[in-house]
Amino acid sequence: MSNDFDDFDDLAxxxxxxxxxxxxxDADSALGSFHKRVRVARIxxxxxxxxxxxxxxxxxxxxxxxxxxxxxxxxxxxDRSGVLDTIVxxxxxxxxxxxxxxxxxxxxxxxxxxxxxxxxVAGNGSTDDSDHGTSGxxxxxxxxxxxxxxxxxxGSSGGSTPPxxxxxxTDDHGGGSDDGSDDGESESSExxxxxxxxxxxxxxxxxxxxxxxxxxxxxxxxxxxxxxxxxxxxxxxxxxKSEQExxxxxxxxxxxxGEVEYHVVATWNGSTFVCSVES
Amino acid sequence: MVGVDLKDWNAGTLRTDIDSYFRAHYGRLVRxxxxxxxxxxxxxxxxxxxxxxxxQKWRTxxxxxxxxxxxxxxxxxxxxxxxxxxxRKDRAVARLGAGETWTVEAPEPTxxxxxxxxxADLPKQQRLAxxxxxxxxxxxxxxxxxxxxxEGAVKFHLHQGRERLRxxxxxxxxx
Numbered sequence: 001m002s003n004d005f006d007d008f009d010d011l012a013x014x015x016x017x018x019x020x021x022x023x024x025x026d027a028d029s030a031l032g033s034f035h036k037r038v039r040v041a042r043i044x045x046x047x048x049x050x051x052x053x054x055x056x057x058x059x060x061x062x063x064x065x066x067x068x069x070x071x072x073x074x075x076x077x078x079d080r081s082g083v084l085d086t087i088v089x090x091x092x093x094x095x096x097x098x099x100x101x102x103x104x105x106x107x108x109x110x111x112x113x114x115x116x117x118x119x120x121v122a123g124n125g126s127t128d129d130s131d132h133g134t135s136g137x138x139x140x141x142x143x144x145x146x147x148x149x150x151x152x153x154x155g156s157s158g159g160s161t162p163p164x165x166x167x168x169x170t171d172d173h174g175g176g177s178d179d180g181s182d183d184g185e186s187e188s189s190e191x192x193x194x195x196x197x198x199x200x201x202x203x204x205x206x207x208x209x210x211x212x213x214x215x216x217x218x219x220x221x222x223x224x225x226x227x228x229x230x231x232x233x234x235x236x237x238x239x240x241k242s243e244q245e246x247x248x249x250x251x252x253x254x255x256x257x258g259e260v261e262y263h264v265v266a267t268w269n270g271s272t273f274v275c276s277v278e279s
Numbered sequence: 280m281v282g283v284d285l286k287d288w289n290a291g292t293l294r295t296d297i298d299s300y301f302r303a304h305y306g307r308l309v310r311x312x313x314x315x316x317x318x319x320x321x322x323x324x325x326x327x328x329x330x331x332x333x334x335q336k337w338r339t340x341x342x343x344x345x346x347x348x349x350x351x352x353x354x355x356x357x358x359x360x361x362x363x364x365x366x367r368k369d370r371a372v373a374r375l376g377a378g379e380t381w382t383v384e385a386p387e388p389t390x391x392x393x394x395x396x397x398x399a400d401l402p403k404q405q406r407l408a409x410x411x412x413x414x415x416x417x418x419x420x421x422x423x424x425x426x427x428x429x430e431g432a433v434k435f436h437l438h439q440g441r442e443r444l445r446x447x448x449x450x451x452x453x454x
Binding site: 008010013014016017018020021022024025026027028030031033034037038041045 | 302307311395409
Protein backbone atom coordinates (compact mmCIF):
# COMPACT_ATOMS: atom_id res chain seq x y z
CA MET A 1 0.00 0.00 0.00
CA SER A 2 2.73 2.36 0.89
CA ASN A 3 4.48 1.51 -2.35
CA ASP A 4 1.36 2.35 -4.28
CA PHE A 5 1.14 5.66 -2.50
CA ASP A 6 4.73 6.57 -3.21
CA ASP A 7 5.01 5.49 -6.82
CA PHE A 8 2.64 7.29 -9.11
CA ASP A 9 4.58 7.11 -12.35
CA ASP A 10 2.12 5.61 -14.78
CA LEU A 11 2.93 6.24 -18.41
CA ALA A 12 -0.24 4.62 -19.69
CA UNK A 13 -2.46 6.71 -17.49
CA UNK A 14 -0.57 9.85 -18.44
CA UNK A 15 -0.97 9.15 -22.16
CA UNK A 16 -4.64 8.37 -21.75
CA UNK A 17 -5.23 11.57 -19.88
CA UNK A 18 -3.32 13.55 -22.52
CA UNK A 19 -5.50 12.07 -25.24
CA UNK A 20 -8.61 12.92 -23.27
CA UNK A 21 -7.56 16.49 -22.73
CA UNK A 22 -7.38 17.08 -26.46
CA UNK A 23 -4.83 18.92 -28.49
CA UNK A 24 -2.80 21.75 -27.13
CA UNK A 25 -4.56 25.06 -27.88
CA ASP A 26 -2.73 27.65 -29.91
CA ALA A 27 -1.27 30.10 -27.42
CA ASP A 28 -0.52 32.74 -30.05
CA SER A 29 -4.10 32.97 -31.19
CA ALA A 30 -5.28 32.93 -27.59
CA LEU A 31 -2.87 35.77 -26.83
CA GLY A 32 -4.90 38.19 -28.95
CA SER A 33 -8.02 37.22 -27.10
CA PHE A 34 -6.17 37.70 -23.84
CA HIS A 35 -5.08 41.23 -24.79
CA LYS A 36 -8.62 42.07 -25.75
CA ARG A 37 -9.83 40.91 -22.36
CA VAL A 38 -7.18 43.04 -20.69
CA ARG A 39 -8.42 46.11 -22.58
CA VAL A 40 -12.02 45.39 -21.70
CA ALA A 41 -11.10 44.91 -18.05
CA ARG A 42 -9.19 48.19 -18.03
CA ILE A 43 -12.12 50.07 -19.57
CA UNK A 44 -14.44 48.49 -17.05
CA UNK A 45 -12.20 49.54 -14.18
CA UNK A 46 -12.04 53.11 -15.48
CA UNK A 47 -15.78 53.31 -15.97
CA UNK A 48 -16.39 51.94 -12.49
CA UNK A 49 -13.99 54.49 -11.02
CA UNK A 50 -15.66 57.31 -12.96
CA UNK A 51 -19.13 56.17 -11.91
CA UNK A 52 -18.05 55.92 -8.30
CA UNK A 53 -16.56 59.39 -8.40
CA UNK A 54 -19.69 60.80 -9.99
CA UNK A 55 -21.85 59.10 -7.39
CA UNK A 56 -19.74 60.49 -4.57
CA UNK A 57 -19.92 63.99 -6.05
CA UNK A 58 -23.68 63.72 -6.47
CA UNK A 59 -24.19 62.51 -2.93
CA UNK A 60 -21.92 65.18 -1.53
CA UNK A 61 -23.69 67.84 -3.57
CA UNK A 62 -27.06 66.60 -2.44
CA UNK A 63 -26.00 66.60 1.18
CA UNK A 64 -24.57 70.09 0.82
CA UNK A 65 -27.75 71.34 -0.83
CA UNK A 66 -29.88 69.78 1.89
CA UNK A 67 -27.81 71.34 4.64
CA UNK A 68 -27.99 74.72 2.95
CA UNK A 69 -31.70 74.46 2.46
CA UNK A 70 -32.11 73.81 6.15
CA UNK A 71 -30.30 76.99 7.11
CA UNK A 72 -32.09 79.20 4.57
CA UNK A 73 -35.60 78.13 5.26
CA UNK A 74 -38.52 80.52 5.14
CA UNK A 75 -39.01 82.82 8.08
CA UNK A 76 -42.25 82.36 9.92
CA UNK A 77 -43.01 85.16 12.34
CA UNK A 78 -45.27 83.08 14.52
CA ASP A 79 -42.76 80.31 14.94
CA ARG A 80 -40.15 82.28 16.81
CA SER A 81 -41.43 84.07 19.84
CA GLY A 82 -39.63 87.10 21.05
CA VAL A 83 -37.09 87.03 18.29
CA LEU A 84 -36.84 89.79 15.80
CA ASP A 85 -36.49 88.83 12.21
CA THR A 86 -35.59 91.59 9.87
CA ILE A 87 -35.28 91.44 6.16
CA VAL A 88 -33.66 94.41 4.55
CA UNK A 89 -34.74 94.95 1.03
CA UNK A 90 -33.56 97.90 -0.95
CA UNK A 91 -35.31 98.61 -4.18
CA UNK A 92 -35.35 101.53 -6.50
CA UNK A 93 -38.64 103.27 -6.64
CA UNK A 94 -39.18 104.21 -10.27
CA UNK A 95 -41.55 106.96 -9.32
CA UNK A 96 -38.76 108.77 -7.56
CA UNK A 97 -36.39 108.78 -10.48
CA UNK A 98 -36.32 112.02 -12.30
CA UNK A 99 -35.24 115.58 -12.19
CA UNK A 100 -35.50 116.94 -8.73
CA UNK A 101 -37.07 120.28 -8.07
CA UNK A 102 -34.93 123.32 -8.55
CA UNK A 103 -34.79 124.11 -4.89
CA UNK A 104 -31.29 122.84 -4.55
CA UNK A 105 -30.08 123.47 -8.01
CA UNK A 106 -28.10 126.53 -8.63
CA UNK A 107 -29.49 128.88 -11.14
CA UNK A 108 -27.93 128.89 -14.44
CA UNK A 109 -25.44 131.62 -14.82
CA UNK A 110 -24.94 133.80 -17.74
CA UNK A 111 -22.14 136.04 -18.66
CA UNK A 112 -18.49 135.89 -18.43
CA UNK A 113 -16.70 134.26 -15.68
CA UNK A 114 -19.62 132.66 -14.19
CA UNK A 115 -20.66 129.21 -14.87
CA UNK A 116 -23.16 127.04 -13.29
CA UNK A 117 -22.55 123.84 -11.57
CA UNK A 118 -25.22 121.58 -10.51
CA UNK A 119 -24.68 120.64 -6.97
CA UNK A 120 -28.05 119.25 -6.75
CA VAL A 121 -28.85 117.28 -3.71
CA ALA A 122 -31.94 115.29 -3.41
CA GLY A 123 -32.87 113.79 -0.23
CA ASN A 124 -36.18 113.65 1.43
CA GLY A 125 -37.29 116.64 -0.49
CA SER A 126 -35.78 119.12 1.89
CA THR A 127 -33.33 121.79 1.04
CA ASP A 128 -31.24 121.47 4.11
CA ASP A 129 -29.59 118.37 2.84
CA SER A 130 -25.97 118.75 2.06
CA ASP A 131 -24.09 116.85 -0.47
CA HIS A 132 -20.59 115.88 0.38
CA GLY A 133 -19.99 114.19 -2.85
CA THR A 134 -16.90 114.92 -4.72
CA SER A 135 -16.89 115.76 -8.30
CA GLY A 136 -14.86 113.84 -10.68
CA UNK A 137 -12.64 115.21 -13.30
CA UNK A 138 -13.09 118.79 -14.26
CA UNK A 139 -12.12 120.27 -17.49
CA UNK A 140 -12.64 123.78 -18.64
CA UNK A 141 -12.53 124.61 -22.21
CA UNK A 142 -11.83 128.17 -21.31
CA UNK A 143 -12.24 130.25 -24.33
CA UNK A 144 -15.27 128.65 -25.56
CA UNK A 145 -16.87 129.17 -22.27
CA UNK A 146 -18.43 125.84 -22.07
CA UNK A 147 -16.91 123.88 -19.32
CA UNK A 148 -17.46 120.23 -19.32
CA UNK A 149 -17.95 118.94 -15.91
CA UNK A 150 -18.56 115.30 -15.61
CA UNK A 151 -18.64 113.95 -12.20
CA UNK A 152 -20.65 111.85 -9.99
CA UNK A 153 -21.18 112.36 -6.37
CA UNK A 154 -22.35 109.68 -4.11
CA GLY A 155 -24.49 111.43 -1.67
CA SER A 156 -23.75 110.74 1.91
CA SER A 157 -25.96 113.28 3.44
CA GLY A 158 -25.74 114.60 6.88
CA GLY A 159 -29.41 115.03 6.88
CA SER A 160 -31.99 112.49 6.14
CA THR A 161 -30.85 111.28 2.83
CA PRO A 162 -30.80 107.54 2.90
CA PRO A 163 -27.34 106.11 2.51
CA UNK A 164 -28.53 103.59 0.10
CA UNK A 165 -29.65 106.26 -2.27
CA UNK A 166 -27.48 107.18 -5.13
CA UNK A 167 -27.22 110.66 -6.42
CA UNK A 168 -26.03 110.70 -9.93
CA UNK A 169 -24.96 113.89 -11.51
CA THR A 170 -24.92 113.61 -15.20
CA ASP A 171 -22.84 115.66 -17.53
CA ASP A 172 -22.93 119.25 -16.55
CA HIS A 173 -22.47 121.52 -19.45
CA GLY A 174 -22.28 124.62 -17.40
CA GLY A 175 -20.13 127.41 -18.58
CA GLY A 176 -17.29 127.31 -16.16
CA SER A 177 -15.51 124.85 -14.11
CA ASP A 178 -16.30 123.14 -10.96
CA ASP A 179 -13.52 123.14 -8.47
CA GLY A 180 -14.33 119.62 -7.60
CA SER A 181 -14.98 120.13 -3.96
CA ASP A 182 -18.50 120.54 -3.00
CA ASP A 183 -19.03 121.13 0.63
CA GLY A 184 -22.70 121.40 0.27
CA GLU A 185 -22.90 124.74 1.94
CA SER A 186 -22.03 126.84 -0.99
CA GLU A 187 -22.49 125.40 -4.31
CA SER A 188 -19.78 127.41 -5.91
CA SER A 189 -18.71 127.10 -9.38
CA GLU A 190 -15.93 129.22 -10.65
CA UNK A 191 -15.75 129.45 -14.30
CA UNK A 192 -12.93 130.99 -16.15
CA UNK A 193 -14.52 130.79 -19.45
CA UNK A 194 -16.07 133.73 -21.17
CA UNK A 195 -18.93 132.03 -22.73
CA UNK A 196 -22.33 131.69 -21.37
CA UNK A 197 -23.03 128.73 -19.25
CA UNK A 198 -26.21 127.04 -18.82
CA UNK A 199 -26.85 124.28 -16.37
CA UNK A 200 -28.58 121.34 -17.75
CA UNK A 201 -29.57 119.97 -14.41
CA UNK A 202 -29.11 116.52 -13.06
CA UNK A 203 -31.11 113.42 -12.54
CA UNK A 204 -31.33 111.82 -9.13
CA UNK A 205 -32.25 108.34 -8.17
CA UNK A 206 -33.55 107.80 -4.68
CA UNK A 207 -33.71 104.36 -3.29
CA UNK A 208 -36.53 102.96 -1.27
CA UNK A 209 -35.33 101.40 1.96
CA UNK A 210 -37.53 98.74 3.43
CA UNK A 211 -37.20 96.60 6.44
CA UNK A 212 -39.49 93.94 7.77
CA UNK A 213 -40.00 93.84 11.49
CA UNK A 214 -41.46 90.70 12.96
CA UNK A 215 -42.68 89.65 16.33
CA UNK A 216 -44.79 86.92 17.81
CA UNK A 217 -47.86 89.06 17.32
CA UNK A 218 -47.24 89.85 13.70
CA UNK A 219 -45.02 91.60 11.24
CA UNK A 220 -44.98 94.59 8.96
CA UNK A 221 -42.68 96.15 6.46
CA UNK A 222 -41.39 99.62 7.18
CA UNK A 223 -40.67 101.70 4.10
CA UNK A 224 -38.76 104.90 3.79
CA UNK A 225 -38.39 106.86 0.65
CA UNK A 226 -39.96 110.29 0.68
CA UNK A 227 -41.44 109.49 4.04
CA UNK A 228 -42.33 106.66 6.32
CA UNK A 229 -44.98 104.18 5.46
CA UNK A 230 -45.84 100.61 6.23
CA UNK A 231 -46.97 97.78 4.03
CA UNK A 232 -47.55 94.09 4.26
CA UNK A 233 -48.99 94.14 7.73
CA UNK A 234 -49.53 90.52 8.66
CA UNK A 235 -50.76 89.74 12.17
CA UNK A 236 -49.95 86.26 13.45
CA UNK A 237 -52.66 83.72 14.06
CA UNK A 238 -54.91 84.92 16.89
CA UNK A 239 -53.68 88.51 16.65
CA UNK A 240 -54.90 91.61 14.91
CA LYS A 241 -53.49 95.05 14.32
CA SER A 242 -55.07 97.24 16.93
CA GLU A 243 -53.34 100.51 16.12
CA GLN A 244 -50.50 102.06 14.25
CA GLU A 245 -48.61 105.32 14.51
CA UNK A 246 -46.31 106.72 11.88
CA UNK A 247 -44.01 109.52 12.90
CA UNK A 248 -41.14 111.17 11.13
CA UNK A 249 -38.53 108.75 12.41
CA UNK A 250 -40.54 106.02 14.01
CA UNK A 251 -43.32 103.62 13.12
CA UNK A 252 -45.24 101.81 15.81
CA UNK A 253 -47.68 99.01 15.16
CA UNK A 254 -49.58 97.30 17.93
CA UNK A 255 -50.70 93.72 17.50
CA UNK A 256 -53.25 92.53 19.99
CA UNK A 257 -54.32 89.00 20.71
CA GLY A 258 -56.57 88.59 23.74
CA GLU A 259 -54.81 90.11 26.70
CA VAL A 260 -51.45 90.25 25.00
CA GLU A 261 -50.15 93.20 23.07
CA TYR A 262 -47.01 93.45 21.04
CA HIS A 263 -45.71 96.92 20.24
CA VAL A 264 -43.47 96.57 17.24
CA VAL A 265 -41.43 99.71 16.67
CA ALA A 266 -39.34 100.51 13.63
CA THR A 267 -37.03 103.41 14.34
CA TRP A 268 -35.22 105.22 11.55
CA ASN A 269 -31.64 105.89 12.62
CA GLY A 270 -30.63 107.83 9.58
CA SER A 271 -29.49 104.93 7.54
CA THR A 272 -31.84 102.10 8.25
CA PHE A 273 -34.71 100.99 10.38
CA VAL A 274 -34.09 99.40 13.74
CA CYS A 275 -36.81 97.08 14.95
CA SER A 276 -37.78 96.52 18.53
CA VAL A 277 -40.61 94.75 20.27
CA GLU A 278 -42.33 95.37 23.53
CA SER A 279 -45.02 93.16 24.91
CA MET B 280 9.24 27.69 -14.90
CA VAL B 281 9.93 30.20 -17.63
CA GLY B 282 13.18 31.87 -18.51
CA VAL B 283 11.99 35.33 -17.50
CA ASP B 284 13.88 37.26 -14.91
CA LEU B 285 11.08 38.50 -12.71
CA LYS B 286 13.31 40.60 -10.53
CA ASP B 287 14.39 42.79 -13.39
CA TRP B 288 11.22 43.96 -14.94
CA ASN B 289 9.67 47.38 -15.22
CA ALA B 290 6.50 48.81 -16.65
CA GLY B 291 7.86 48.60 -20.15
CA THR B 292 8.54 44.92 -19.87
CA LEU B 293 5.29 44.09 -18.15
CA ARG B 294 3.59 43.07 -21.34
CA THR B 295 6.54 41.03 -22.48
CA ASP B 296 6.65 39.21 -19.17
CA ILE B 297 3.00 38.42 -19.17
CA ASP B 298 3.07 37.36 -22.78
CA SER B 299 5.98 35.05 -22.10
CA TYR B 300 4.19 33.45 -19.22
CA PHE B 301 1.04 33.18 -21.27
CA ARG B 302 2.76 31.45 -24.17
CA ALA B 303 4.60 29.08 -21.89
CA HIS B 304 1.74 27.98 -19.66
CA TYR B 305 -1.54 28.67 -21.36
CA GLY B 306 -1.74 25.42 -23.34
CA ARG B 307 -0.86 23.13 -20.48
CA LEU B 308 -3.18 24.91 -18.07
CA VAL B 309 -6.07 24.71 -20.49
CA ARG B 310 -5.50 21.00 -21.10
CA UNK B 311 -5.31 20.23 -17.40
CA UNK B 312 -8.46 22.14 -16.63
CA UNK B 313 -10.21 20.63 -19.63
CA UNK B 314 -9.60 17.28 -18.03
CA UNK B 315 -11.16 18.57 -14.84
CA UNK B 316 -14.24 20.30 -16.20
CA UNK B 317 -14.69 18.33 -19.40
CA UNK B 318 -15.09 21.44 -21.55
CA UNK B 319 -12.21 23.07 -23.35
CA UNK B 320 -13.97 26.41 -23.82
CA UNK B 321 -14.79 26.70 -20.16
CA UNK B 322 -11.23 25.80 -19.26
CA UNK B 323 -9.79 28.33 -21.71
CA UNK B 324 -12.10 31.00 -20.38
CA UNK B 325 -11.02 30.33 -16.81
CA UNK B 326 -7.34 30.39 -17.69
CA UNK B 327 -7.64 33.64 -19.64
CA UNK B 328 -9.53 35.28 -16.80
CA UNK B 329 -6.79 34.19 -14.44
CA UNK B 330 -4.16 35.74 -16.70
CA UNK B 331 -6.19 38.98 -16.89
CA UNK B 332 -6.25 39.15 -13.11
CA UNK B 333 -2.56 38.45 -13.02
CA UNK B 334 -2.03 41.29 -15.49
CA GLN B 335 -3.93 43.68 -13.25
CA LYS B 336 -1.83 42.74 -10.24
CA TRP B 337 1.35 41.83 -12.00
CA ARG B 338 3.57 43.99 -9.83
CA THR B 339 2.51 41.92 -6.85
CA UNK B 340 2.08 38.59 -8.53
CA UNK B 341 5.45 38.71 -10.22
CA UNK B 342 7.08 38.99 -6.82
CA UNK B 343 5.67 35.64 -5.76
CA UNK B 344 7.87 32.58 -5.77
CA UNK B 345 5.58 30.85 -8.21
CA UNK B 346 3.45 33.30 -10.22
CA UNK B 347 2.09 30.49 -12.36
CA UNK B 348 0.91 28.73 -9.23
CA UNK B 349 -1.08 31.83 -8.37
CA UNK B 350 -2.56 31.92 -11.87
CA UNK B 351 -3.37 28.22 -11.67
CA UNK B 352 -5.09 28.77 -8.35
CA UNK B 353 -7.18 31.64 -9.70
CA UNK B 354 -8.19 29.58 -12.70
CA UNK B 355 -9.30 26.72 -10.46
CA UNK B 356 -11.37 29.09 -8.35
CA UNK B 357 -12.92 30.48 -11.47
CA UNK B 358 -13.81 26.97 -12.59
CA UNK B 359 -15.40 26.26 -9.24
CA UNK B 360 -17.49 29.42 -9.48
CA UNK B 361 -18.61 28.43 -12.95
CA UNK B 362 -19.42 24.95 -11.74
CA UNK B 363 -21.56 26.28 -8.87
CA UNK B 364 -23.34 28.68 -11.19
CA UNK B 365 -24.01 25.98 -13.74
CA UNK B 366 -25.20 23.60 -11.06
CA ARG B 367 -27.76 26.12 -9.86
CA LYS B 368 -28.82 26.76 -13.43
CA ASP B 369 -29.15 23.05 -14.15
CA ARG B 370 -31.25 22.55 -11.06
CA ALA B 371 -33.52 25.39 -12.06
CA VAL B 372 -33.86 24.01 -15.56
CA ALA B 373 -34.56 20.56 -14.13
CA ARG B 374 -37.29 22.00 -11.92
CA LEU B 375 -38.86 23.82 -14.84
CA GLY B 376 -38.65 20.78 -17.12
CA ALA B 377 -39.78 18.22 -14.58
CA GLY B 378 -41.97 15.57 -16.11
CA GLU B 379 -40.42 15.70 -19.54
CA THR B 380 -38.21 12.77 -20.38
CA TRP B 381 -36.13 12.39 -23.48
CA THR B 382 -34.82 9.10 -24.61
CA VAL B 383 -31.94 9.23 -27.03
CA GLU B 384 -30.36 6.20 -28.57
CA ALA B 385 -26.74 6.54 -27.58
CA PRO B 386 -24.00 5.05 -29.73
CA GLU B 387 -21.68 2.50 -28.31
CA PRO B 388 -19.13 4.38 -26.28
CA THR B 389 -15.50 4.05 -27.18
CA UNK B 390 -12.89 3.20 -24.63
CA UNK B 391 -11.75 6.81 -24.42
CA UNK B 392 -15.30 7.97 -23.82
CA UNK B 393 -15.66 5.41 -21.09
CA UNK B 394 -12.49 6.70 -19.55
CA UNK B 395 -13.80 10.25 -19.80
CA UNK B 396 -17.00 9.20 -18.11
CA UNK B 397 -15.10 7.42 -15.39
CA UNK B 398 -12.96 10.49 -14.94
CA ALA B 399 -16.03 12.69 -14.73
CA ASP B 400 -17.38 10.45 -12.00
CA LEU B 401 -14.28 11.00 -9.88
CA PRO B 402 -14.42 13.57 -7.13
CA LYS B 403 -13.19 16.93 -8.31
CA GLN B 404 -10.20 16.94 -6.03
CA GLN B 405 -9.05 13.63 -7.51
CA ARG B 406 -9.48 14.93 -11.03
CA LEU B 407 -7.46 18.01 -10.17
CA ALA B 408 -4.71 15.97 -8.62
CA UNK B 409 -4.54 13.65 -11.65
CA UNK B 410 -4.60 16.53 -14.10
CA UNK B 411 -1.85 18.54 -12.45
CA UNK B 412 0.32 15.54 -11.70
CA UNK B 413 0.06 13.73 -15.03
CA UNK B 414 -0.66 16.52 -17.47
CA UNK B 415 1.02 19.59 -16.01
CA UNK B 416 3.88 17.50 -14.71
CA UNK B 417 3.79 19.03 -11.26
CA UNK B 418 5.37 17.19 -8.37
CA UNK B 419 3.35 15.99 -5.43
CA UNK B 420 4.51 18.99 -3.41
CA UNK B 421 3.59 21.46 -6.16
CA UNK B 422 0.21 19.84 -6.61
CA UNK B 423 -0.37 20.04 -2.89
CA UNK B 424 0.58 23.70 -2.90
CA UNK B 425 -1.68 24.45 -5.83
CA UNK B 426 -4.65 22.63 -4.36
CA UNK B 427 -3.87 23.95 -0.88
CA UNK B 428 -3.97 20.52 0.64
CA UNK B 429 -1.32 18.37 2.24
CA GLU B 430 1.05 16.16 0.27
CA GLY B 431 -0.49 13.11 1.94
CA ALA B 432 -3.89 14.15 0.66
CA VAL B 433 -2.48 14.54 -2.85
CA LYS B 434 -1.01 11.06 -2.69
CA PHE B 435 -4.31 9.70 -1.49
CA HIS B 436 -6.20 11.35 -4.35
CA LEU B 437 -3.69 10.14 -6.92
CA HIS B 438 -3.86 6.61 -5.59
CA GLN B 439 -7.66 6.55 -5.51
CA GLY B 440 -8.00 8.05 -8.96
CA ARG B 441 -5.52 5.70 -10.52
CA GLU B 442 -7.17 2.68 -8.92
CA ARG B 443 -10.55 3.65 -10.31
CA LEU B 444 -9.22 4.27 -13.79
CA ARG B 445 -6.86 1.30 -13.91
CA UNK B 446 -9.62 -1.14 -14.80
CA UNK B 447 -10.46 0.81 -17.93
CA UNK B 448 -6.88 0.98 -19.04
CA UNK B 449 -6.64 -2.79 -19.47
CA UNK B 450 -4.05 -5.21 -18.46
CA UNK B 451 -1.36 -3.68 -20.59
CA UNK B 452 -2.13 -0.30 -19.28
CA UNK B 453 -3.45 0.97 -22.65
CA UNK B 454 -7.01 2.13 -23.03
